[in-house]
Amino acid sequence: MTCDEADILLHALIDGELDAGHAREVETHIATCPRCAAALKAYREMNAAIAAADVRFTAPAHLRQRIEAALPQSRGTSRRSILAGFAMGSAVSAIAATGIVAIVLRSDDEQRIASEVVSAHLRSLQAGHLTDVLSTDQHTVKPWFNGRLDVSPPVIDLTALGFTLIGGRLDYIDGRAIGAVVYKRRAHVINLFVAQTPNATHSAARTEDVQGFNIRRWRDHGLSFWAVSDLSADELAEFSDKFESAMRTNGTG
Amino acid sequence: MSNGEKQGITLVPGPRHTARARPAANTTMLFGSSRDDQVRAQRFREAALPYLDDVYTVARYLLRDPADAEDAVQECYLRALKHFDSYRGPAMKPWLLAILRNVCHAEFARRAKSNTTAMDDLPESAETTEPLWQESQDTPETEMLQKRDAGTIQRMIAALAEPFRETFVLREIQNLSYREIAETVGAPVGTVMSRLARARAMLRSAWLAEEEQPR
Ligand SMILES: [Zn+2]
Numbered sequence: 001m002t003c004d005e006a007d008i009l010l011h012a013l014i015d016g017e018l019d020a021g022h023a024r025e026v027e028t029h030i031a032t033c034p035r036c037a038a039a040l041k042a043y044r045e046m047n048a049a050i051a052a053a054d055v056r057f058t059a060p061a062h063l064r065q066r067i068e069a070a071l072p073q074s075r076g077t078s079r080r081s082i083l084a085g086f087a088m089g090s091a092v093s094a095i096a097a098t099g100i101v102a103i104v105l106r107s108d109d110e111q112r113i114a115s116e117v118v119s120a121h122l123r124s125l126q127a128g129h130l131t132d133v134l135s136t137d138q139h140t141v142k143p144w145f146n147g148r149l150d151v152s153p154p155v156i157d158l159t160a161l162g163f164t165l166i167g168g169r170l171d172y173i174d175g176r177a178i179g180a181v182v183y184k185r186r187a188h189v190i191n192l193f194v195a196q197t198p199n200a201t202h203s204a205a206r207t208e209d210v211q212g213f214n215i216r217r218w219r220d221h222g223l224s225f226w227a228v229s230d231l232s233a234d235e236l237a238e239f240s241d242k243f244e245s246a247m248r249t250n251g252t253g
Numbered sequence: 254m255s256n257g258e259k260q261g262i263t264l265v266p267g268p269r270h271t272a273r274a275r276p277a278a279n280t281t282m283l284f285g286s287s288r289d290d291q292v293r294a295q296r297f298r299e300a301a302l303p304y305l306d307d308v309y310t311v312a313r314y315l316l317r318d319p320a321d322a323e324d325a326v327q328e329c330y331l332r333a334l335k336h337f338d339s340y341r342g343p344a345m346k347p348w349l350l351a352i353l354r355n356v357c358h359a360e361f362a363r364r365a366k367s368n369t370t371a372m373d374d375l376p377e378s379a380e381t382t383e384p385l386w387q388e389s390q391d392t393p394e395t396e397m398l399q400k401r402d403a404g405t406i407q408r409m410i411a412a413l414a415e416p417f418r419e420t421f422v423l424r425e426i427q428n429l430s431y432r433e434i435a436e437t438v439g440a441p442v443g444t445v446m447s448r449l450a451r452a453r454a455m456l457r458s459a460w461l462a463e464e465e466q467p468r
Contacts, residue, residue, distance in 0.1 A: 008450045015424065017431050043453055046460060050425055053403040055410065059309035063323045067305070067330045072294040133428065143307060144428045147344035 001029040006036045014043055051135050113174055114210045120171045121191045121228045131167030131182050141168040145179050153179035153194030154247060161242045190229040190239060197224040205240045207233045216240045297337050304346050307427055308353050314422045315357045317411050325360060329353040347433040354437060409459045417452035424449055
């Protein structure tokens with residue numbers, strides 16, 4: 001591979017758009033080319049700096065009102081909650097008919113899925129691929145999922161409560177794309193996997209040990225949650241309590 | 254990879270167009286208030302309004318004028334509602350952004366006619382604007398990119414020339430995939446890749462140039 005080719009392809013590498021074969025070719029070139037290695041490093045730094053600064057704009061309230069005013073009116077159905085993205089996701093998939101299948105996990109598969117959740121957790125730690133979107137801002141992480149998944153997980157910043165939001169990632173559980181929201185407490189990573197479930201009833205969180213990791217799972221608002229970490233069972237329970245309570249607060253407020 | 258796309262980068266915003274007449278905001282109801290229309294509008298609300306900030310952000314970067322951006326976003330949503338029945342995908346966000354792009358390009362054409370605004374929005378005039386700095390040919394092999402505040406980064410991104418700015422914003426700020434960008438801007442994926450490489454190279458130069466300026 002020439003530097004000219006690498007100049008273009010290293011961006012695709014950064015963006016995770018390369019297949020494994022091409023990614024290897026670019027990495028091989030970079031390993032032997034200081035110029036392209038420096039470029040890759042600089043672009044990664046630049047991306048991280050842009051992600052860390054909030055360079056988005058917020059639509060002014062009067063613009064929202066102007067657009068609302070132009071829509072035929074209906075009452076009492078406005079639900080601006082942390083689940084807005086989720087509600088939107090299902091609406092879009094129903095309308096779009098693009099063949100995206102909702103993530104539906106059968107309950108008799110729970111044990112196999114628990115072990116897949118642990119595998120996904122381990123992969124995320126080993127591959128240096130913890131996050132696809134690296135941001136401590138829930139308003140950056142949440143929109144990132146939109147359009148990548150037909151079910152956007154609720155993204156809640158718990159930093160003030162001792163669990164730092166690190167970012168989000170697309171992962172695969174049970175052969176399907178699924179959202180993972182990534183948190184940290186001290187040096188411990190928590191992967192929170194979120195999937196749609198046909199079972200709408202609330203189920204209380206419970207912890208189990210799978211292959212030496214604690215998994216805490218619960219069901220709420222038609223979503224299944226799996227929090228997995230090497231944190232102690234107590235601290236993981238604290239995490240899920242705080243998450244559920246924040247979700248309740250936001251959901252009704 | 255050079256496919257005739259313009260080389261110039263400029264930090265100089267064009268003359269502001271403060272005095273020109275702005276068309277009155279169109280707040281006409283597009284539909285009556287029958288039950289079906291209300292259901293449809295509600296579905297549209299749930300599907301499209303969560304992306305309002307995304308659409309507005311892209312409009313701000315493309316048009317570089319808050320008032321023009323507001324008008325463009327409103328027009329985008331009105332057009333989207335009108336075509337909502339025939340919407341079959343792709344994902345909602347790229348669909349909205351493709352509509353926004355058409356609205357913005359109509360605005361570029363209007364600006365070109367009225368000749369009162371940033372000349373570097375017009376590809377044929379890009380080379381005539383005097384750049385404050387040039388994309389450097391040999392970037393140092395070791396460089397430390399200093400953290401920049403959001404306002405500075407926004408300004409540097411807004412200073413990128415089109416069509417590189419558009420591709421950059423869709424990728425970096427909106428997180429669209431290359432394929433989604435290609436569909437949104439109506440260009441092949443290869444073109445998207447070369448534009449993105451150029452955009453990042455220009456921004457990297459701007460970033461380094463910024464560091465050399467006294468603060
Ligand atoms: Zn090289």
